[in-house]
Amino acid sequence: MELKPDRLERQLAGEPLRPVYLIAGSEPLLVQELADAVRARAREEGYGEREILDAEGGFDWNRLGQGMASLSLFASRRLFDLRLPSGKPGKDGSEALREYCDAPPPDTVLLVTCQDWSKAHAGKWSEAIARVGHFVPVWPLKTHELGDWLQRRLRSRGLLVTPDAVQRLADRVEGNLLAAAQEVDKLALLATGSGRGPSARAMDADTLERLVADSSRFDVFKLADAALAGDAARVVRMLAALRAEGEQVAGLMPMIAREVLLCAGLARDIAGGMPAAAAMRAARVWDSKQAAYRRALDRHPAERWERFVAECGRIDRSAKGRGQGDPWLLLERLLVAIAEPRARRLLAS
Template identity: 80%
Template sequence: MELRADRLERQLAGEPLRPVYLVAGGEPLLVQEAADAIRARAREEGYTEREVYDAEGSFDWNTLSRGMASLSLFASRRVFDLRLPTGKPGKDGSEAIREYCENPPPDTVLLITAQDWSKAHAGKWSEAIAKAGHFLPIYPLKTHELGDWLQRRLRGRGLVATPDAVQRLADRVEGNLLAAAQEVDKLALLVGTGRGAAAQAIDEAQMEQLVADSSRFDVFKLVDAALAGDAARAVRMLAALRAEGDQVAGLMPMVAKEVLALCALARAAESGNVMSAMRDARVWDSKQAMYRRAIERHPPSRWEAFVAECGAIDRAAKGRGGGDPWLRLERLLAAIADARARGLLAS
């Protein structure tokens, strides 16, 4: 069956291991920790032998089936750890997985992990896994979910923190869960665990002193912040990219690509075909709501103006146009994020 990741540990503790598990999603830390929990449970139940397969490129799926059919000389219980980076096993892989699920070998657990997942990845093979075992889709945390995730992780390390302190930590890590996990582990070492329920909570000032700035900005998050309507965050991220040594000329291809896509979608929205246009443009399901809000924020004519401004910024960044390219890009992002800021482009 399909299982929520936050219920995995309870499920593992309450039943014998299933013959097959699929853990798939675009958040590496969450995928890794879920898979680690399954492996740990397997060791507790005597699954002492583990074979690892990387199913990418020209992987021979017969290798997997032969391995499952063979008897082990060293252990009666085995874990087959199959890495499927793209989340797409192909025709041969799908058939091999379905055959396994129909008649799983005894004393064997097949653990499949994938670093990418969406509805487009699903098929009869994943349905077979959900029927014979458990499927855990791992979705990236939304901005409003990060605080609760951090609180749970802090409590798991014996720490308590005020809501303001947790928000400060969330601001620092900017959605980078690996950095967040490292910061929580560091806090456990610096502050100490096992302080008891009466221990004083870490406040915002302490958190500011204890954590490093672990934000990891890139142009994809930069554009997403602008499309989501968060002008302040977009401007802050742009400043961080500049401080890290990025150049406007290197950022503009991605910015222009997204603006061009939104311009085309805005035109399609006028005829009421925006959802069809999104499917044709292969916009991820997780981004469609953000794209719709961005389209509703500006008419097609303004998106056309944004496209023209992208060209002007690119020329300025390459020394073939006037104006400060960093300032012009900052104003463009602010205008995309907030319709009230559109006058900045004319100044």
């Protein structure tokens, strides 16, 4: 059965676990939280063993069948956590998944998560999953849907917020659900500390601004996220805002350089033949951020990331008065080049 995301938790609470679940979409926060709900339900039902399979390029789909065949050796139930970032299992994967759905083994749940999805990804394999289990496509929230999503999330944290305050919060996060979730959690902590519990009257926009005044500006973490996400226009806006607020390039560079060095290391490992999932796991990249790193790594080859690393050093020297050039202009050119490959020629200027 195909389910909307907001129906999955109700379905999990009202029925035994299905043999297979497919949760797919480009909103990493929503995909992760829905998958976590399935994992939590599995633990409640006694699925004590969990095996993670990273279905990257070159993945041996026989591993799935071999794992199923070994179940008879174990007394407990098992959850197979199959991560298929591209949403495209290929011919062998599609066949393996259809075979699973034709005869699901007992005491087994297969959870498939994808970090990319469109109607072009669908096929007989996803139809087979929907027939015996649940398929949950996670589409990006539209602008007019963000307010309702924020309101539900705030309410789940025990916060009542007026519509104007919700709109103010929506303007701040600019559709970034990871940033929105962080802001809501932060707001819940701040509200508790200020004595505003669930029984307090609805929080208006002015109260919200006072509570989160210290975090209301754009910060360097969101700046790095915008560059990795390929949003060059947002990078330029955020840099202008940071500069207007009195930030200094020297203070921004440690975080920017850390992200660029991480991407350069991941690009080297992947170019050397390591699967992307294994490289990110070794680098301890959070699951919720892997999709953003993948998109950034797909835009540039390993040697270009090395050039970006060198450019970080140049910007840092300029910001500290030991090199030539306007550090703000140099930083803008670097981040725009990371976001938009066609802009890389700016680095030679």
